Amino acid sequence: MAMITNVIVKDADNKGQGVFALRDFAKGEFIFRRRHGRVVANRDISLLSEEDQRHLCELDWDTCAVLLPPGCYLNHSCDPNAIRRGVNVYTWKDIRQGEEITINYRLNAFTGERFDCFCGSANCQGYVINSFFAMSEEQQRLCLPYAPKFIREDYHRRNRSSPSQGKNRIVQPLLSHNQQTQL
Numbered sequence: 001m002a003m004i005t006n007v008i009v010k011d012a013d014n015k016g017q018g019v020f021a022l023r024d025f026a027k028g029e030f031i032f033r034r035r036h037g038r039v040v041a042n043r044d045i046s047l048l049s050e051e052d053q054r055h056l057c058e059l060d061w062d063t064c065a066v067l068l069p070p071g072c073y074l075n076h077s078c079d080p081n082a083i084r085r086g087v088n089v090y091t092w093k094d095i096r097q098g099e100e101i102t103i104n105y106r107l108n109a110f111t112g113e114r115f116d117c118f119c120g121s122a123n124c125q126g127y128v129i130n131s132f133f134a135m136s137e138e139q140q141r142l143c144l145p146y147a148p149k150f151i152r153e154d155y156h157r158r159n160r161s162s163p164s165q166g167k168n169r170i171v172q173p174l175l176s177h178n179q180q181t182q183l
């Protein structure tokens with residue numbers, strides 16, 4: 001397995017550990033691959049260690065993967081500078097050496113649990129409702145191409161079933177990287 005040498009895990013103040021860039025990255029660049037450890041059924045999550053329970057990624061409605069370092073230390077931001085598609089992490093904006101790399105946890109989330117957010121972004125409300133569908137319509141549309149299949153399918157199901165929304169809407173297959181957009 002290739003060594004991940006362009007990021008480092010270190011203290012991120014009140015957020016615990018975080019992942020930091022060891023060099024500059026251009027917008028749209030591949031950063032690293034987030035490795036999955038064991039896959040567990042949601043009903044078995046309580047059997048995991050506390051540490052593993054903190055580092056889970058939803059794979060579908062019923063299962064999740066325990067994330068391995070360094071990817072498990074990626075923190076959420078309400079104005080992230082990176083985005084995950086599957087296990088690959090790409091930059092969403094230019095990232096400077098030394099900057100913390102953050103993603104949007106809501107891309108694959110559906111529980112709607114509320115967690116306190118310390119991201120410090122201008123648009124941060126201090127908490128996050130952890131569900132793709134708790135984002136604004138605009139955010140959902142922008143994030144959709146990066147969301148996992150089970151979320152994308154649900155998105156289309158929801159939009160089909162509500163006649164006032166989603167009709168005639170064009171979902172772009174990929175985001176333009178020239179777009180400066182907040183997720």
Ligand SMILES: [Zn+2]
Nearest residue numbers: 078117119124
């Ligand atoms: Zn926040």
